[in-house]
Amino acid sequence: MKKTVLLTGFEPFNGASVNPAWEAVRALKGWSGDDFLVEVLQLPCVFGFANRVLAGAIDEIKPDVVIAVGQAGGRADLTVERVAINVDDAPIVDNDRQQPVDAAIAEDGPAAYFSTLPIKAIVAGMRERGLRASVSQTAGTFVCNHVFYGLMHRIDGSAIRGGFIHVPYLPEQAAAFAGAPGMALEEIVEGLRVAVEVTVRGGADTAVVGGATH
Secondary structure, eight states: OOEEEEEEEEOOOTTOSOOHHHHHHHTTTTOBOSSEEEEEEEEOSOTTHHHHHHHHHHHHHOOSEEEEEEEOTTOOSEEEEOEEESOBOOSSOOTTSOOOOSBOSOTTSOSEEEOOSOHHHHHHHHHHTTOOEEEESOOOSSHHHHHHHHHHHHHTTSSOEEEEEEEOBOHHHHTTSTTOOBOOHHHHHHHHHHHHHHHHHOSOOOOSOOOOOO
16 A cells, blocks of 8 residues: 655745745645655644644545655755754744744643654755755744644654655745855755655664754
């Protein structure tokens, strides 16, 4: 039986007209291999509501793997996130004008959850295809981390594997910010292909250094 992989990406936010996470995710709608099928979902960039939409999709689709994807403007790499933390502390408003400060995402949840994706193997696979990629130690405290934590809280104790990947600006977005790095949509899509293939393959993660000094 084929495994179902749910990929999610956010709608544009903070006045932008495009979100590379969703553009890349939707490019993979219906993509399948011998042992997997990809479903896609756009999430609202709204605290609370995004996690309710995601939970509903998990209940309906019953995926084996969930990979949430978000934009990290300013980062040059595809960054596979290691850990989600139980706090919302928004530097900007979401698309519903909410701006929570030091708010718990789940009152009954732990301080943090680790991704259950093979994060280092994914990064290695991305690099093998010539893509800029690294492990990230923080998903921030905006809606991306909110969804990452909400996902891991929702699937905790289940057989579903889950995690989060941040992607850079598209080149046309980066052009509006002096010195900001960008990445072609085709490269972002290829990176997500790698993430799906490596995760579906299964097995233990690669034991290589992926940490940071700060």
